[in-house]
Amino acid sequence: MKLKNTLLITFLLLSSVVDADSYVYVTDMVPIPMRSDNSIQNNPSNLIKMLDSGTQLKILATENGWTKVKFENTVGWMISRYLTSNTPARVQLERLRRSSNNNQLSLSKQNERNIALEDYILELKKENTALSIQVGKLESEKKHIRSTYQDSLKLEHENKNLRTQTLQLTAELQLLQNNSTIDQDSSSRNWFIVGALVLFFGFIMGFVFPKRTNNNRRF
Numbered sequence: 510m511k512l513k514n515t516l517l518i519t520f521l522l523l524s525s526v527v528d529a530d531s532y533v534y535v536t537d538m539v540p541i542p543m544r545s546d547n548s549i550q551n552n553p554s555n556l557i558k559m560l561d562s563g564t565q566l567k568i569l570a571t572e573n574g575w576t577k578v579k580f581e582n583t584v585g586w587m588i589s590r591y592l593t594s595n596t597p598a599r600v601q602l603e604r605l606r607r608s609s610n611n612n613q614l615s616l617s618k619q620n621e622r623n624i625a626l627e628d629y630i631l632e633l634k635k636e637n638t639a640l641s642i643q644v645g646k647l648e649s650e651k652k653h654i655r656s657t658y659q660d661s662l663k664l665e666h667e668n669k670n671l672r673t674q675t676l677q678l679t680a681e682l683q684l685l686q687n688n689s690t691i692d693q694d695s696s697s698r699n700w701f702i703v704g705a706l707v708l709f710f711g712f713i714m715g716f717v718f719p720k721r722t723n724n725n726r727r728f
Contacts (some may be wrong), residue, residue: 531568533576533592534600535560543585547575557585563600566592 535541540559548555558580560566566578566587576589596604 533566533568533578533594534597535562535564535566535587536591536593536597538562538591541587541591543578543580543583543587545585547572547577547586557583560587563597563603 540561542559543557544550545555545557560580564580566580568576569579569584570577571589574589575586576592577584577586578592
């Protein structure tokens, strides 16, 4: 790291104007002072602020082992050997820690999503089972309704045949009753005629035989 810092300082010393996009960091040491000019003054002090290790600074210029930098809205001078172009281990560690925390947070969120997804899948399985049971019941009910419908059609056909037979039997019975009435009427007429004939012949015989008896008596 010392070799890298030496190369950086050499580069800074050779250049008095630095690219505006160049940045350096405070090295992995104690907080480093930022001063208002490129010298150390104690009375009065030219100290502006103390910058912690890993603080990113924008390079504005270099002069006599000093580097003019900008931190946020503050511009000041810092000793060049306390600056490095490499990201300090502290900063890298902090980045890794944040990355690890973010990864853990993402992992935790992913685990929560996985748990929620597993619960959702379980609910879907339960719903699927319930639907399967319902479908089975509906199929059974459908078969029962179809069987009942077929039985009702069969009964309706049988009832129709029975009604037809009943009508036929009723017609035959009516015909027999009519024929019986006709026979009774005919028999009554016959007996009436026979009775009339008997009465007529009886009248004739009663009228004729007495006359013959009287004639025989005369002779």
